Amino acid sequence: MSATSDLIGQSPLTKPTKAGGRGIEHSSENLNEADRLMTICNSCRYCQGLCAVFPAMELRRDFTEGDLNYMANLCHACGACFADCQFSPPHDFEVNVPKTMASLRAETYSRYAWPSFLSGLFYRNGLAISIITALSVAGFILGFIYFNNPDLLWAVHTGPGAFYKLMPHNTMALLFGVAFVAAIIAIIMGAITFWKDTTNASIAGAGSGFWQAFSDSFKLRYLDGGGAGCSGETIQKKDGRKHAHHLTFYGFLLCFASTSVATLYHYGLGREAPYPWWDLPVILGTLGGIGLVIGPAGLFLEKFKRPKELQDPDRFGMDTGFIAMLFLTSFTGLVLLFLRETPLMGILLAIHLGVVFSLFLTLPYSKFVHGIYRFLALIRSAKESNANH
Amino acid sequence: MKNDNSIPDFSSKYDVLVIGGGNAALCAAISARRDGSNVLVLERAKEFYRGGNTRHTRNMRCAHDEATDTLTGPYPEDELFDDLMRVTEGETDQELAKHMIHESKDMLNWIVEQGVKFQPPLGGTLGLGRTNSFFLGGGRAMLNALYETAEKIGVQICYEAEVTSLEIENGMFLSAEAKIGADPAKNYNIQAKSLVAAAGGFESNIDWLKKYWGEAAENFLIRGTANNQGSVLRMLLDKGAQEVGDPTQCHAVAIDARAPKYDGGIITRLDCVVFGVVVNNRSERFYDEGEDIWPKRYAIWGRLVAQQPDQIAFIIFDHSVLKKFMPSLYPPIKADSINELAKKLEIPEEKLVATINQFNGSVIEGNFDHTILDDCHTEGINPPKTHWARRIETPPFYAYPVRPGITFTYLGVRIDKDARIQMSDGKPSANMFAAGEIMSGNVLGRGYAAGIGMTIGSVFGRIAGKEASKHVRN
Numbered sequence: 001m002s003a004t005s006d007l008i009g010q011s012p013l014t015k016p017t018k019a020g021g022r023g024i025e026h027s028s029e030n031l032n033e034a035d036r037l038m039t040i041c042n043s044c045r046y047c048q049g050l051c052a053v054f055p056a057m058e059l060r061r062d063f064t065e066g067d068l069n070y071m072a073n074l075c076h077a078c079g080a081c082f083a084d085c086q087f088s089p090p091h092d093f094e095v096n097v098p099k100t101m102a103s104l105r106a107e108t109y110s111r112y113a114w115p116s117f118l119s120g121l122f123y124r125n126g127l128a129i130s131i132i133t134a135l136s137v138a139g140f141i142l143g144f145i146y147f148n149n150p151d152l153l154w155a156v157h158t159g160p161g162a163f164y165k166l167m168p169h170n171t172m173a174l175l176f177g178v179a180f181v182a183a184i185i186a187i188i189m190g191a192i193t194f195w196k197d198t199t200n201a202s203i204a205g206a207g208s209g210f211w212q213a214f215s216d217s218f219k220l221r222y223l224d225g226g227g228a229g230c231s232g233e234t235i236q237k238k239d240g241r242k243h244a245h246h247l248t249f250y251g252f253l254l255c256f257a258s259t260s261v262a263t264l265y266h267y268g269l270g271r272e273a274p275y276p277w278w279d280l281p282v283i284l285g286t287l288g289g290i291g292l293v294i295g296p297a298g299l300f301l302e303k304f305k306r307p308k309e310l311q312d313p314d315r316f317g318m319d320t321g322f323i324a325m326l327f328l329t330s331f332t333g334l335v336l337l338f339l340r341e342t343p344l345m346g347i348l349l350a351i352h353l354g355v356v357f358s359l360f361l362t363l364p365y366s367k368f369v370h371g372i373y374r375f376l377a378l379i380r381s382a383k384e385s386n387a388n389h
Numbered sequence: 390m391k392n393d394n395s396i397p398d399f400s401s402k403y404d405v406l407v408i409g410g411g412n413a414a415l416c417a418a419i420s421a422r423r424d425g426s427n428v429l430v431l432e433r434a435k436e437f438y439r440g441g442n443t444r445h446t447r448n449m450r451c452a453h454d455e456a457t458d459t460l461t462g463p464y465p466e467d468e469l470f471d472d473l474m475r476v477t478e479g480e481t482d483q484e485l486a487k488h489m490i491h492e493s494k495d496m497l498n499w500i501v502e503q504g505v506k507f508q509p510p511l512g513g514t515l516g517l518g519r520t521n522s523f524f525l526g527g528g529r530a531m532l533n534a535l536y537e538t539a540e541k542i543g544v545q546i547c548y549e550a551e552v553t554s555l556e557i558e559n560g561m562f563l564s565a566e567a568k569i570g571a572d573p574a575k576n577y578n579i580q581a582k583s584l585v586a587a588a589g590g591f592e593s594n595i596d597w598l599k600k601y602w603g604e605a606a607e608n609f610l611i612r613g614t615a616n617n618q619g620s621v622l623r624m625l626l627d628k629g630a631q632e633v634g635d636p637t638q639c640h641a642v643a644i645d646a647r648a649p650k651y652d653g654g655i656i657t658r659l660d661c662v663v664f665g666v667v668v669n670n671r672s673e674r675f676y677d678e679g680e681d682i683w684p685k686r687y688a689i690w691g692r693l694v695a696q697q698p699d700q701i702a703f704i705i706f707d708h709s710v711l712k713k714f715m716p717s718l719y720p721p722i723k724a725d726s727i728n729e730l731a732k733k734l735e736i737p738e739e740k741l742v743a744t745i746n747q748f749n750g751s752v753i754e755g756n757f758d759h760t761i762l763d764d765c766h767t768e769g770i771n772p773p774k775t776h777w778a779r780r781i782e783t784p785p786f787y788a789y790p791v792r793p794g795i796t797f798t799y800l801g802v803r804i805d806k807d808a809r810i811q812m813s814d815g816k817p818s819a820n821m822f823a824a825g826e827i828m829s830g831n832v833l834g835r836g837y838a839a840g841i842g843m844t845i846g847s848v849f850g851r852i853a854g855k856e857a858s859k860h861v862r863n
């Protein structure tokens with residue numbers, strides 16, 4: 001048998017160093033690897049029923065960088081195609097789609113970051129977010145001390161307007177309004193760059209796939225691996241990540257709704273926070289907060305249960321950083337709710353506001369953006385599959 | 390018996406010993422276990438490579454009377470039987486084939502109950518969307534589901550467990566010797582009341598292939614596992630099991646010559662023959678590249694290439710057709726002229742230029758359409774290209790080197806409807822059953838119909854498990 005292998009090793013039969021790929025050089029190693037894998041997968045196609053990535057791949061013969069960036073964001077990292085692949089490591093072909101797509105996805109986040117000089121925040125993302133959060137919390141505590149009489153900080157405040165004794169409502173609204181608007185602008189700019197990079201279509205063209213993408217993302221349809229389940233721990237996977245993600249996502253939306261209702265109360269009805277426990281902002285916020293405590297905790301645990309082979313170690317900080325921020329936001333909010341009638345309220349309020357402020361500031365430079373790009377990728381996928389039916 | 394591969398205590402006697410770890414073995418193990426037997430599976434491969442050739446499969450062909458979520462229309466028993474008769478040219482045990490086809494109907498339900506999932510036909514699979522059921526995620530996903538079910542219901546599974554000899558007396562299985570574990574493997578003696586042999590064919594055994602193919606077999610590539618050495622088949626035949634199927638036959642297709650020796654799987658296949666010409670390493674054409682349409686054409690080229698010097702050939706085409714078919718595992722070898730291409734391929738340069746010129750000169754233009762038998766053909770050369778003939782003239786020029794890629798062999802042990810092994814004296818074995826490739830020659834004497842291998846494995850696996858279990862209880 002050795003004779004044969006020698007023969008096969010000779011020119012012209014020398015194997016390209018790695019299986020697959022078309023010798024095309026893209027601008028990064030992750031893109032080259034994604035191209036190699038998509039070429040292999042395209043000649044196999046066994047995974048076509050698992051998710052939206054493979055059908056998108058099948059529509060193409062060659063892949064531009066934009067195509068690969070799009071497919072990377074379309075991948076939900078469910079892991080199914082790794083467990084199902086006859087060529088995953090230790091096979092020589094080393095097909096590991098989830099990991100490659102994860103690395104490439106992380107790369108696209110910094111590629112699309114706006115303004116571009118902040119793209120570096122994605123590199124040591126966990127660290128960057130921790131520093132910004134610590135500074136923000138410290139800022140609020142010092143601000144409270146500096147602008148207020150220290151006695152006020154440790155005093156018990158109750159009833160409507162209690163929070164604003166520590167920080168005038170308008171200051172609070174201004175500060176958070178500015179941070180929020182800045183975040184929204186940065187996110188929109190990133191989204192525009194993503195859309196331009198990955199499609200030739202104008203932004204207006206996004207409309208037609210919108211509802212399909214909306215339903216797919218709200219149901220997390222592709223986190224299922226075609227119905228096999230998602231966490232990739234045992235091979236017949238359980239739904240851990242999906243449930244945890246749902247709790248997180250809907251918790252986030254409820255918290256957002258709570259803040260919006262409270263803003264309406266304040267400006268529309270002239271009713272000031274804190275609100276009684278039975279009032280809408282508190283109910284929404286509490287439910288959302290609970291979701292946003294359990295959800296991120298679940299995501300965090302699932303992260304450790306996930307097989308190492310599927311993970312991109314460089315992304316660990318980014319993933320856990322965002323999860324931690326969501327957890328801290330809701331956790332500090334709930335603690336504040338329970339202890340708001342004690343002397344600890346002042347300091348807890350400062351911590352909570354510091355965390356939320358940092359969450360807003362870092363949104364465009366955190367894992368948060370995965371939702372935006374994936375949603376846009378789903379729109380494109382829905383458009384493509386409509387066009388092909 | 391999970392990942393740690395700790396070796397169980399073999400001192401007690403098992404009800405059913407299953408040898409192999411593919412589709413046939415797992416279906417047998419699950420069916421025997423569900424019938425109440427105490428079952429041990431010995432799989433030669435490591436856990437990652439478990440399931441031999443089944444890992445590389447994609448679909449199975451079962452009869453059904455109605456369209457379903459995953460099948461576009463009915464495929465009645467008679468039609469499947471006719472298809473089988475056609476591909477085998479009648480070389481099938483008709484009784485057994487009919488029985489299998491009848492049982493295949495319920496297989497679609499049974500296999501789903503064991504956790505296997507099918508996908509609806511999409512894109513390229515539509516051509517077989519009515520007749521074949523496609524595994525969601527392919528054969529490895531299918532196996533993963535079967536293994537999980539087997540473990541859950543209490544089947545004992547040992548990986549890196551190679552059966553090295555069988556103790557058989559007058560057609561009665563007594564015990565097996567197995568080498569278990571890596572570094573150092575230890576020998577164990579395992580007793581069981583009945584045996585299911587589901588250890589595949591002998592396609593990976595180059596020495597055995599050499600018996601029929603001579604030295605040429607050295608240059609064959611094996612599309613699937615290296616573990617199907619036919620050792621269990623050999624032991625059974627040596628201990629008096631009756632032989633079935635043509636030992637000299639194997640299913641072979643043309644695959645990329647740069648593919649690994651084993652386990653290159655589905656992605657090494659090249660079916661772009663129609664787009665160019667095929668020459669051997671003397672730069673000569675040797676067969677009509679436009680003979681028939683897929684998939685029959687696909688399967689003849691393995692054999693054709695095996696008959697060429699050094700078992701190698703080159704599919705040569707030009708830039709005009711490059712994007713007409715999907716890229717495969719490796720990129721084609723590229724050159725700006727035919728001379729340069731010949732140099733890169735290390736085949737006679739002048740001769741290749743002459744072959745291509747002669748071919749180009751004989752092309753009669755027509756309306757090229759690779760989806761039908763079109764009217765583009767050659768005149769005045771031998772061999773002709775009877776369809777899809779187009780001049781090779783637009784640089785750059787490309788070539789794929791190809792070798793025979795062996796899929797499976799046909800030789801097996803004879804069984805009856807109960808999957809019971811028949812001995813060469815004509816008597817049925819008391820307690821030995823067989824399923825899968827090791828007995829596929831009973832129904833598939835020659836030829837191939839996509840998906841039939843898995844049907845044979847599942848149907849006879851399930852039957853073998855049930856009958857082995859029944860034997861234990863009687």
Ligand SMILES: Cc1cc2nc3c(=O)[nH]c(=O)nc-3n(C[C@H](O)[C@H](O)[C@H](O)COP(=O)(O)OP(=O)(O)OC[C@H]3O[C@@H](n4cnc5c(N)ncnc54)[C@H](O)[C@@H]3O)c2cc1C
Pocket residue numbers: 408409410411412413414431432433434439440441442443444445446447448449450550551552553587588589590612613614616617618619620621654655795796797824825826827839840841842843844846
């Ligand atoms: C690339 C490729 C694609 C294919 N696609 C399809 C398809 O789509 N549909 C289809 O129907 N068929 C397909 N086939 C054919 C199909 O793979 C076989 O028909 C089928 O897998 C046979 O199943 P089996 O269980 O008998 O053998 P296998 O799945 O090959 O299992 C044999 C097992 O026996 C084990 N074994 C061998 N010797 C020993 C020993 N001494 N001790 C212990 N264990 C041993 C091996 O490790 C292996 O696990 C394909 C084949 C190939 C190569």
Ligand code: SF4
Pocket residue numbers: 040041042044045046047048081082084085086087088095097526527
């Ligand atoms: S991940 Fe593996 S099995 Fe799936 S399509 Fe790609 S090569 Fe095929």
Ligand code: SF4
Pocket residue numbers: 050051052053054074075076077078079080081082097098101222225
């Ligand atoms: S979504 Fe899941 S199945 Fe699809 S590419 Fe990503 S990891 Fe693979």
